[in-house]
Amino acid sequence: MTARRFTALVLAGSRGVADPVAQAAGVAHKALAVIAGRPMLLRVLDALRASPSVGRVVLAVQDRTVIEALPDVADAVAAGEIGIAPTRASPALTIEAAIRDLPDAFPLLVTTSDLALLTADIVESFTRGVPADADLAVCMTTRTAIERKYPGSTRTYFRLGGEGYKACNLFAFARPQAARAVAFWVQMERHRKTPWRIALRIGPWPLLRYALGRLDLDGAFRELSRLTGVRGVPVVLSQPEAAIDVDKLSDLAQVERILAAGA
DSSP states (O other): OOOOOEEEEEEEOOOOTTOHHHHHHTOSSGGGOEETTEEHHHHHHHHHHTOTTEEEEEEEESSTHHHHTOHHHHHHHHTTSEEEEEOOSSHHHHHHHHHHHSTTOOSEEEEETTOTTOOHHHHHHHHHTSOTTOSEEEEEEEHHHHHHHSTTOOOOOEEETTEEEEEEEEEEEOSGGGHHHHHHHHHHHHTTTOHHHHHHHHOHHHHHHHHTTOOOHHHHHHHHHHHHTSOEEEEEOSOGGGGOOOOSHHHHHHHHHHHHTTO
């Protein structure tokens, strides 16, 4: 359990004009899509700024058009209540730059501007679950929890130890050693078009154990720790909303329904 105060980095990069969510919402940037009367980005910032474990918020954007489109955000930036950082060519490179450039970056909480169902309770559940001796923590939810509350929800799961797990867009880089995990992530991104290189780096035995259904969640994170040279742990939350980001139009419709129902 932890009472640390995190720097929260919100990734608000853009896929460009072809983003289907932005097009459907009639906005220039997905983060500006209005859901149940409020832009997604504001929902994320509301949750972070209401969280006792968050000491400051930094918004990573490609340009200031997102900020200028939201007067509340522009005012907070002008007042120094929200910091600004540039995005890089990928999420991993953006995080790597933030770790390098932000003063007192650690502990660093990373999330995304499309996690529209984020709440202060979810943030606190996650940050309280990060062990004091962990370098890196990844928020996870189970398929059971998601489908119990939102049957028919379409998500991509890792099958580990008889349960499906969904990685959420909440990460804690708790100590400076976690920078090594980001460096590993950057390397893997460079090989995304040559999957055999990624498989070679991971090694055959973890992949075989996963394919045979013999790799559980703890075993998977032991392998992650071995590969990155840091202590990585999962933090499994009971709130399925942590797993529902808005990547496609069906996600947008689902979040609209959830918020309309007052969840």
